[in-house]
Amino acid sequence: MSDPDSRTDSQPTEGENERLASSDVGASDPTTEPLVDSSIDVDGSAASSGGENRTVIESKDLDVFYGDEQALRSIDIEIPAEQVTAIIGPSGCGKSTFLRCINRMNDLVDAARIEGELRFEGKNVYDDDVDPVALRRKIGMVFQHPNPFPKSIYDNVTYGLEVQGIDGDYDEIVEKALRRAALWDEVKGQLDSSGLDLSGGQQQRLCIARAIAPDPEVILMDEPASALDPVATSKIEDLIEDLAEEYTVIIVTHNMQQAARISDKTAVFLTGGELVEYDDTSKIFENPEHDRVEDYITGKFG
Numbered sequence: 001m002s003d004p005d006s007r008t009d010s011q012p013t014e015g016e017n018e019r020l021a022s023s024d025v026g027a028s029d030p031t032t033e034p035l036v037d038s039s040i041d042v043d044g045s046a047a048s049s050g051g052e053n054r055t056v057i058e059s060k061d062l063d064v065f066y067g068d069e070q071a072l073r074s075i076d077i078e079i080p081a082e083q084v085t086a087i088i089g090p091s092g093c094g095k096s097t098f099l100r101c102i103n104r105m106n107d108l109v110d111a112a113r114i115e116g117e118l119r120f121e122g123k124n125v126y127d128d129d130v131d132p133v134a135l136r137r138k139i140g141m142v143f144q145h146p147n148p149f150p151k152s153i154y155d156n157v158t159y160g161l162e163v164q165g166i167d168g169d170y171d172e173i174v175e176k177a178l179r180r181a182a183l184w185d186e187v188k189g190q191l192d193s194s195g196l197d198l199s200g201g202q203q204q205r206l207c208i209a210r211a212i213a214p215d216p217e218v219i220l221m222d223e224p225a226s227a228l229d230p231v232a233t234s235k236i237e238d239l240i241e242d243l244a245e246e247y248t249v250i251i252v253t254h255n256m257q258q259a260a261r262i263s264d265k266t267a268v269f270l271t272g273g274e275l276v277e278y279d280d281t282s283k284i285f286e287n288p289e290h291d292r293v294e295d296y297i298t299g300k301f302g
């Protein structure tokens with residue numbers, strides 16, 4: 001086991017809130033080493049054209065270590081565009097670690113070391129010429145606990161646009177993002193109110209609006225509903241399914257019913273950081289290939 005004191009949990013502490021929220025919308029983190037200047041060509045790559053089920057995220061032989069501890073082992077996966085992919089597995093199997101590799105959030109963890117490839121639109125995001133800030137504009141993130149800034153609802157949504165220097169009609173972008181996050185009707189008369197005055201479920205939808213305002217291609221969600229009540233959870237689940245019409249959504253969840261309800265594909269990670277099975281969600285839940293996966297799905301362990 002790794003030293004618990006050296007661990008930065010996948011869930012941000014209060015003090016890390018702004019730092020991570022800045023990162024979820026692509027802001028530079030001044031507390032880390034300078035990031036590479038050049039930009040990833042995320043718009044023009046040949047890999048970005050293609051039909052249904054084109055691969056957006058692909059890992060090849062991906063290993064992740066925290067110090068001497070290996071958290072992920074030789075992960076090979078191809079994640080399709082505009083679908084919901086769920087990542088499930090018991091606590092500590094590396095789900096959040098994998099998610100954080102995709103938009104290089106692990107750069108913020110000093111002890112983390114990555115080997116192998118993690119491709120976005122065919123480009124290895126760990127190449128020297130990739131700018132993590134540009135990458136995070138294309139790959140937004142939503143965390144377990146809603147983490148709006150202590151700013152107005154409007155400013156929460158525009159935050160990522162400002163830090164990334166994105167021009168445009170902010171009023172229009174804010175309305176579109178809030179509509180997309182199924183929050184507009186509830187907040188349109190109070191855009192100047194603090195985001196912190198919203199309910200937990202509304203705060204999480206505000207964080208989703210903040211993540212989609214810069215117009216990403218991929219949205220990563222780390223247990224986005226686990227801190228919410230059943231009604232708020234149901235709204236977030238409906239929203240996730242809607243978002244997949246336009247975005248590629250990758251969600252870590254402990255809730256197997258949730259994975260079965262909302263995802264198209266499911267990846268099952270098991271203890272030791274292995275990806276044991278990855279397939280259509282119906283196949284994983286109805287007829288998995290591996291006994292260990294069946295045991296996990298049926299609650300024999302985990």
Ligand SMILES: Nc1ncnc2c1ncn2[C@@H]1O[C@H](COP(=O)(O)OP(=O)(O)OP(=O)(O)O)[C@@H](O)[C@H]1O
Pocket residue numbers: 002006007008009010066071089090091092093094095096097098109111
């Ligand atoms: N910042 C860190 N420093 C050191 N070890 C870490 C760090 N983050 C995660 N780990 C270790 O890596 C392994 C995988 O952790 P990770 O949080 O990715 O698992 P998980 O499947 O998301 O767990 P959970 O479901 O409990 O959130 C665990 O052994 C964990 O202790």
